[in-house]
Amino acid sequence: MDPVTLLRYLEGRASAAEREAVAKWLERSVANREELARLEEAWSLAAASPQPAFDIDGLWERIRRELDEAPVAADGASARAGAVGHRRQGAGTQGWAAAVRRRPVHIAVRWGLAAAILAIGAALLLERGSTGDVRPEQPAHVYRTRPGEVMRLAFPDGSRAVLSGASALEVPRDYGRDAREVRLDGQAYFEVAHAPSVPFRVRTTRMVVEDLGTRFGITAYPEDERAEVAVAQGSVAITTGREAEPVVLDSADVAYIPAAGPVETRRGVAVERHLGWVDGVLHFDQESLADAARLIERRFGVPVRITDPALARRRFTGSIAAATLDRDLRALALLLDAHYERRGTEVVLSPVR
Template sequence: MNQEERERHIRDYLDGKMNPQGKALFDEWADRLAQDTRFIDSLSPAQASRFEDDMWEAVRQQAGLPDDNPVDPVAPLTPFRSVFTNPHQPSPNRFTTALRYGLAASVALLLLAGYILWHGKPSGSQLARASSSAPVTYREVLAPTGQRLSVTLPDGSKIYLNAESKLRYPKTLTGPTRHVFLEGEGFFEVAHNPAQPFVVTTSRLTTTVKGTSFNVNAYANESLAEVTVLTGKVEVSTTGRRQAPRLLIPGQRVTYRPDRETLMQTTLADPQLATAWRNGTLVFRRTPMADIVRQLSRQYGVRVRLATPALAACTVVGTFNRASLDDVLAVLCGSVGATYQYQGKEVMIRGDGCP
């Protein structure tokens, strides 16, 4: 993102022109920036003090604030100032959770401060809008390797996370949308609320609903990303809306191929298979071995590798209901004419290639 684009995004943020999806992404970026203390840690006490004084004096002058201004329009920046009080005090936990969230809530106004420095004083309405648009605070839930978790949101929506998946959601769902962020795979049972759409954003796809159940599969290391609808209606678009959105009804799936940047919509004979993982069931439908070994590694907590690259493109059809890793490996290897062997904490699969 170049300087011109950054300035345009800041102007849109201040003017309230960002759509809910853009604002949520902007807020998440600000939240992540606020939690990165590498810059603060790199400053000496003297540098931190000078940086604080210079920043506040420049903002005060450009914003036209008197020295003794009793009502500080940028008071929400106070948590940021507290970070600089003593950045090198000998406490390993000096950046407490509360302080991090306070800093996150201030980043939008830090952006405003930078805008003031370069473009002059904004209007009172812009200041008010910036204060009310401060980033929300988030909770983060991670399903580790070999485990599945369920999460209930404040609105009653329930999310089931597959192994090696992460959900990031606001502590309070009070905005115009209920916007959450997913890495990996999750099944969503969304509480019905037409006035407050539910939005799921992954690195590749954005899904918008008002009350329904659907599955999102969007692991970053997989070749495809998919959304499958079980009940209700769902709108799916590529994150950033590079493609026209697709409207899905029950029994339909949209598949996104990053290499082609295309959305393909299909109707499934048995959409329930998309959520079989919730019960510990593995379903392969002409699935390449390269994808299968990644799934096995996630589900069983053991790294499974293909020692023979020629096996990667071999496809397998099969269903395994709460089977042990050895049982699954025996069937898979029998299907492609391969063998497997444990080597330390890894499983190596070898063979001549696809039969």
């Protein structure tokens, strides 16, 4: 179902033909009916709350125009799939409305705009809940991305986040009322609005990161051997339960948190290499090909299969970007003396015989 039609339906501006199309879509499955019910609930919450004016048609046309103008890589991945880094420095709230997904294929927003409407309603619910009204306990909202997706989030307090591929961010319904605490499985970048009386905390399976007024990134996939925290501005405190005191990171500091053992810190590093994924670029420093393949699939949604264990262990230093993904992978294959082959959506790397 075209999300524009659903938006018109929710606004009560759908034509007779559009209403008929929605009715037929609802008849097809229970899942479709449940989806519309969630959107209607979010829409009603948004209507009942003070809110900025949203030009839905204009927003959709802007998104569609950006997609049409974006160069598309050979694998169908849009060069704009992760191109949000230009908003990190001094960005205003425009472009950060609640939740916006970007997918690597040209139909990136098939459901993205509908998801944004649902998230707008959820964000307004959070904002209403922060006024101190007593409300029944409700489950947290979980924002999820598939491999290759990027989602941008705006919180009611002015904080922002960019959620990388194959990640999940859990946000309590009462976020901002007494605490600002979220839970992350995966990779995310945060710009936190300073509020000393209500600290911002990110929980993962291995640690709690408390913001002290900053911009920082966290990589914390549960299946990885170690997690990472990189601070672009300000400072954070990391608590793992294994150190006597929290580990404090300042601007240009990076910490590596293993499943067991002490936290490793590096001071005064080029953190933009650790946060380049926000701009659609992955930087590798003596990374094994196996580890790089896993990161590429998460961030760009392109599976990379390595046919030889010895090849998988080879290490390299370099960068791979969404806009030039196929070209970069071909160059990497040459560097590692490997054969590059594209099989549908999958890239296969094998030793040169």
